[in-house]
Amino acid sequence: MYVCICNGVTESQIREAAAxxxxxxxxxxxxxxxxxxxxxxxxxxxxxxxxxxxxxxRQSLLPILGLSHAA
Known part of the structure; x- marks a missing residue:
C-alpha cells in the first residue's frame, strides 16, 4: 500500500526503514x-x-509537531 502518494513511499518501505x-x-x-x-x-x-x-x-514519533503544543 502507498502511504505517501506524493513521493511514492510504500508501507513496506517505511517498515524496512524502521527496521x-x-x-x-x-x-x-x-x-x-x-x-x-x-x-x-x-x-x-x-x-x-x-x-x-x-x-x-506519538510525541517522540512526531518531534517537530510536538513543538507546536509547547506554545
Missing amino acids: NGVRNVAELTMRTGCGASCGSCLDTAVEVLQSVHGDEE
Missing part, C-alpha cells in the same frame, strides 16, 4: 521522502512506525 533504525518521522522523511510534500500521509506513517516499534509515544 534499519528510523525512529521518528523526521528521520523517515530524510531517508524516504515520506511527508516531505503535502504531509497528509504523516498520521499513517506514524501508525506504521508505531506498529514496528511498539507502544512508543
Whole structure:
C-alpha cells in the first residue's frame, strides 16, 4: 500500500526503514521522502512506525509537531 502518494513511499518501505533504525518521522522523511510534500500521509506513517516499534509515544514519533503544543 502507498502511504505517501506524493513521493511514492510504500508501507513496506517505511517498515524496512524502521527496521534499519528510523525512529521518528523526521528521520523517515530524510531517508524516504515520506511527508516531505503535502504531509497528509504523516498520521499513517506514524501508525506504521508505531506498529514496528511498539507502544512508543506519538510525541517522540512526531518531534517537530510536538513543538507546536509547547506554545
